[in-house]
Amino acid sequence: MKRLLFLLPVLAFVGLIAIFGVGLTKDPKELPSMLIDKPMPQFALPGIEAGGGFATAALRGQPALVNVFASWCAACPQEHPVLTRIAGEGYPVFGIAWKDQPADARDWLARLGNPYKAIASDLSGRVAIDLGVTGAPETFVTDKAGRVRYKIVGPISPEAWEGEIKPLMDRLRAEA
Amino acid sequence: MRRWRSGLIAALLAATPAAAVLPDEMLADPALETRARDISQQLRCVVCQNQSIDDSDAPLARDLRLLVREQLSAGKSDAATMDYVVARYGDFVLLKPPVEPATWPLWAGPFALAIGGGAMLALWLRRRGAAVPAEAPLSAAEAADLARLDGG
Numbered sequence: 001m002k003r004l005l006f007l008l009p010v011l012a013f014v015g016l017i018a019i020f021g022v023g024l025t026k027d028p029k030e031l032p033s034m035l036i037d038k039p040m041p042q043f044a045l046p047g048i049e050a051g052g053g054f055a056t057a058a059l060r061g062q063p064a065l066v067n068v069f070a071s072w073c074a075a076c077p078q079e080h081p082v083l084t085r086i087a088g089e090g091y092p093v094f095g096i097a098w099k100d101q102p103a104d105a106r107d108w109l110a111r112l113g114n115p116y117k118a119i120a121s122d123l124s125g126r127v128a129i130d131l132g133v134t135g136a137p138e139t140f141v142t143d144k145a146g147r148v149r150y151k152i153v154g155p156i157s158p159e160a161w162e163g164e165i166k167p168l169m170d171r172l173r174a175e176a
Numbered sequence: 177m178r179r180w181r182s183g184l185i186a187a188l189l190a191a192t193p194a195a196a197v198l199p200d201e202m203l204a205d206p207a208l209e210t211r212a213r214d215i216s217q218q219l220r221c222v223v224c225q226n227q228s229i230d231d232s233d234a235p236l237a238r239d240l241r242l243l244v245r246e247q248l249s250a251g252k253s254d255a256a257t258m259d260y261v262v263a264r265y266g267d268f269v270l271l272k273p274p275v276e277p278a279t280w281p282l283w284a285g286p287f288a289l290a291i292g293g294g295a296m297l298a299l300w301l302r303r304r305g306a307a308v309p310a311e312a313p314l315s316a317a318e319a320a321d322l323a324r325l326d327g328g
Contacts, residue, residue, distance in 0.1 A: 005296075028225065034266050099235065125239045132264045134222040134236065 027153075033140075034132050035148040040066070040140070041130040045120035048102040048109075054094060054118040059146045063172035064092045065165075066140040067116070068128060070100040071108035073136035079155035080112050086161060087115040091169055095119040098128050098136050141165065143172045196233045196241075203245050212245045215257055219244070220269045228271060 035041070040056050047053035059066065067083060069076045087093050095116035097105040102121050109116075122128055131140065134153070141150035150168055152160065197216070203209040216230035221237040229237040229244075240261065247257040261269055273279045314322065 008296075031222065031268050032266060034264060125236070126243075129236075129239060129243060129264060132266070134265075 029134070030153045031132075031134060033148065033151040035140070036151065038148060040142055040146050040148055041127070043120070043122075043127045043130065045096070045122055045127060048097055048100075048105045048119050048121045052118065053120050056146060058118060059094065059142045061144060062092060063144060063149075063169050064094055064117075064142050065169075066094045066096060066142060068096045068098050068131070068133050068136050068138045068140075070098045070136045071104040072100065073098075075155045076137050077112065079137050080115070082156050082158055082161055083115040084113055085158070086156075086166075087117070089166075091166075092117045096127065096131075097121045098133065099123065099125045141168060141172070143175060195230050196237065197230060198238075201238065201241055201245065203249065208245070208248050211254055212241070212248055215244050215248075215254055216241055218258070218271055219261055220271050222265055222269060 040059055042056050044055035045053050065083075065086065067079075069079075083093055093115055095118070097119055099122065100108075101123075105119070105121070109119075120127070131138075137155055139152040139156055140148050141152075143149050149172065150165070152165065156165065195213075197213070203212060213230060217228045219229045219240065221227045221229045221232035221234055221240075223234040223236050224232050227237075229240045244257055244261070247260055248254075252260070258270070267274060267279075273282060275283055
């Protein structure tokens with residue numbers, strides 16, 4: 001009994017180390033989204049060229065990806081080929097050009113190709129705040145009802161698309 | 177030497193913490209601006225995380241400062257303005273975490289540790305006190321010896 005009491009602080013210490021150890025493997029930049037299972041916030045934004053843009057209602061009817069990007073964003077070129085592939089596989093990808101001059105976004109897409117079904121220009125960054133965006137790129141997965149079901153912080157890797165997001169999209173497609 | 181010292185003091189006095197609020201962001205109404213500053217100091221910049229949006233030069237922090245001012249100008253209360261930001265970014269944006277079931281361990285933890293540790297220390301001290309054997313009373317032979325020595 002006495003020996004057990006002596007071990008107690010040691011066990012508490014080991015427990016604390018375990019908690020800190022798990023904490024080290026997590027990325028502090030990845031905040032939990034407040035939007036999961038909530039409807040996408042309402043917005044209606046112009047495009048990066050005349051006649052473009054889209055509103056929240058456009059996301060209804062099919063599962064979609066909403067990708068927050070910018071020509072100034074360092075990790076976006078890395079993610080771009082994956083988005084091109086996703087669009088090529090027939091999954092709609094919507095883009096939100098975050099605090100990007102329309103001309104800069106146009107140049108960027110002219111250089112790399114445009115995987116987006118529609119692009120909304122959030123020049124003031126106000127819609128990004130409504131979405132709880134902390135950086136670019138960030139991607140939201142929405143279901144047929146236009147609810148947010150998942151959020152990816154940072155560039156989508158080919159592995160994440162294959163292993164996680166694509167299966168989720170297929171599940172959402174099968175939903176009533 | 178004296179001049180050097182007064183120069184140093186002047187330099188230290190000048191080194192007040194710099195806020196990131198730019199003049200073009202400030203509200204004309206000083207009372208509203210004070211409230212905006214107060215709220216900004218309690219909101220975490222989600223890009224740099226350990227700075228408040230009042231301290232941070234990040235573009236997103238600026239956007240949030242402007243948003244706070246916009247909400248206040250529209251007549252919203254301080255609490256409603258904070259809630260507006262929390263609804264979008266979660267409790268994490270509050271530099272001082274709220275007291276709610278999920279954060280009870282956080283708030284109660286230090287007190288629980290202090291009370292638990294204190295109790296263990298008290299227990300240990302008492303047990304150590306008990307462990308010292310009480311002095312045995314003198315045996316009959318010892319008492320007789322003592323009486324003989326006392327008597328001389």
